[in-house]
Amino acid sequence: MSLTQPSEQARRRDYRVPLGILLFVVALAAPFIGSRYVVHSLIIALVFMLPAHGLNLLVGYTGLLSLAQAAFFGIGAYAAGLLAVAYGTPFYVNAVFAGLVAGAVALPLGVPALRLRSTSFVMCTLGFVIIGQAISKNWISLTRGDMGLSGIPKPYFELGPLSFSVGGTTGFYYLALAIGVLATLAVWAVVRSPAGRNMVAIRENETLAESLGVPTWHYKLIVFMLSAVFAGVGGSLYAHYLTVVSPLTFQMYYSTTMLIIVLGGGAGMISGTIFGSLLFVGLTEALRITPELRMIAYGLCLLVLVFWFKRGFAPVINRVWNAIGGAK
Amino acid sequence: MKINLSRRAFCISTAILSALAFAPDFAAPARADDAIKLGLVAPMSGPNARYGSFAMRGAELAVKEINDAGGIDGKMIELSNADSQGTPVEGVSATRRLIDQEGVSYLIGDVSSSVTLAMQPVAEDAGVLLLNAASSNPKITYDAGVGGFKWTFRNYPTDENRALVVAKYAAEKRGFTKFAVLSVDTDYGRSAIQFTKKYLPQFKGEILSEDYYKEGEVDFRSVLAKIRDNGAQAIIYYGLVDTTPIVARQMTELGLAGKVVLMGNGEFNAASVIAAAPEAMEGAIEAAAWLPAWDSPKSKAFVAAFEAAYNESPNNHAYVHWEAVHLLAEAIREAGANDPEKVREALSKIKYDSAMGEVTFDDHNQARLPMILLEIENGKPSIKGAYSAEIEYPAQ
């Protein structure tokens, strides 16, 4: 075998496109393949994926670890729910309103919080969630306090003669899927933009980025607000699906879930967040086969995640994906 | 390389495991007519597990009793549990799994009202009978029966009746006019106080201070000092059973024991609670749906069976879930078939002989439960009266 001539190796086939199409078809056909339980789990994965995308922008691309997503999620849920119950507005109005309210609240919170260093920042964001819960419990005239906001109507689309209401698990799944796809495209657009590159620069070396003229402070604030918007829209989806919003939405459970999705999936990679949502839901539901050991097993899985998959599953997925694509 | 291999193996095995776990879901299970499938949604992890645990054991005991006696018309009950963690999302996932994968026709759940509210549309959609045994939010039955959700029933008192009866007794028989409020900061505590405030003016009572405590709070000294100083005669306490002994002990600590009385609900009558602070509990007034000391054969049998099986005294949550399973079994017997539609019909018309008296359901699928008014005298609950009141439903 000569050293200068390339050796002939059979080119491995690139299966990525067919596989992608297959996955897409499976996603569309899921309600017809799986039981309602499976479809419900997918809806939950999609509902959590939205705030997770927002958190991914924060953690993965700017390096800020925030636990406040649950706060914005809850604010969005209440905003959408209150609007729907009081005025019966169409779903897209509720979703946009929820996102805007969450983003607007993020501004005065972010300005002081982002000055803090990492650990203090984490605790500050946790504080937002706790304060959010206290407000939702005590501002009874607005949120109905502990009685909760129930009876949120089905998502309604006002299209003149074509108006329809989304009902049933299957219908809701397609709605969630559509929103999930839109959100993923939005995140992808943000990351690919020049702004996105600046964000990565901030994560890699903030001081250097500043010296190159990147207004780090503005970027951090905008990303913080943007992540809140994602969480708010996710909250509106949650409100319409569960039909109940209560102060329990501000429990730590939601914050930790979103964090696990992002870190488990792989911070800084969009595919990581998608995979993380599916993984999280798949894991928590699959573990129901042993009700007593479920949470213990879940805790152990978290530990495994930390030690063996320090950067989440995304690098592994990428390798698999590339291998399917013909690379070695 | 070694590390890579084991990581790869882990990935593959996880993928296979998850696929296997979900595989059964891809075939909708057939509902076997020879078993009665009952699902129980309760918090089994997290802080609320301390209530869910009692609920689960009560239900399990009842299922065992029924199955040991030959089942219902020969059919055995199959009980499946799912953990709601006290979170609405998990509660809905648990419900969905029980309905779609375990194929349950009847559900009992949850303890937290928010979770129950989220479960209602799911059960309604699937035509599964949801019998709630522990949530106190009035909305659950305002929106049930003729109010909307036909498949939801509740076998637990709402606080409207309780608030009125307690307030009346305190004012008329004990002559109290000055009250301090200390209740749990949940829908249960808040709605009970809301109702109390509605009725108190009728009895010339005034509320001197109003405080709500978070679940898990352990330090009441500040509030109790405030109450000691403002001169209230009784503390209106609608709270959690495991907080009652803490409050009682701290009342003793601050010198309130014997001077100020607890009234409302919080399992004052449990022997362990009275034992924790006897002086403070003396004279407490409570309206309860059940008490362990209740002298009826069925109730005593339940307490004995529970203690024999689990080495622990049953509490209210255990009782209501035990009763709910028996109630459901009776409805199935009266319906004559394991058909949720027929059972629902039977349940709405049922006259059930519970351990506390007769139970019937109103048109909002809310049970009319016999309630007991008691006072703690000489360290033991002393029954002062029984009542069962109609609920005024707000115009829809």
Place this chain on the structure above:
Amino acid sequence: MFSTILEQVVNGIVTGSIYAIVAVGMTMIFGVLRAINFAHGEYYMLGTFGAWFAIDYLGLSYEASIIVAVLSTVVVAYVVGRLVMQRMVGAPAEAGVLATLGIALVLQNTVILVFGGGYKFFAGGYIAPVEIFGFSLAQQRILILVVCILVFIGLELMVSHTRMGRSMRAVAQNVECCEVVGIDVPQVVLRTFILGAALAGLSGVLTAPVNVTVYGGMGELITFKTLPIIIMGGLGNVRGTLFAAMILGIAESLVATYIGLQYRDTVGFATLILMLMWRPYGLFSTQARF
């Protein structure tokens, strides 16, 4: 009027002493590991359960149960420390959060599995009240206060005079230099972790008589109460934590009396956020290290 405020301040100091013992453990662990121990409250719970088990099942006296409680917490902390915490040296913050959350879930639910999820009542302890300066306090609370003072004096002495203490300070300041100088960092981490967890367990068993209820999920609330304290005191700052705990205890008492008990839990984080706006590096540190 004055006596009411004074009484609330005394209440606050008593509450603060409980918080202080738990918080100092968490802050020391942060000092050497740079990781927030989200599972810290679980060691408090383990201490309580150990004592409850000793009294209810083994029939021991309260004093003996204290020893059983602390020992059982130490054993669990040793296992967790060897298997998990030692590997967290040099790991990023996210890893610490996830790992300690996982540990919390495992500990909480194992206890629920073994002892059952239902609540239990704690028998034992010195709950008879005693009059001091006109205030009525359970004897147990005075015990807690005394232990708190002893613990902090002990820690001060340890940190300045013993080898262990000096190693802790060294690791807290600069891990790489420690390795150069020859300090066995994982060993120091393990010992600090066990000490911190043991203190949490001790706090659990001391407060069990006045808190009465015991259940598997009780640790979560303690973790949340303690987090603001360690930030306010300055992460890794032992003395600062004592003062922050006292201040928080007093603030909580005053809020509970004059504003309403329902706001008591939020005092911690609300104060924290306000403080972070004004003095981001903690009330008692002079520079922002974290």
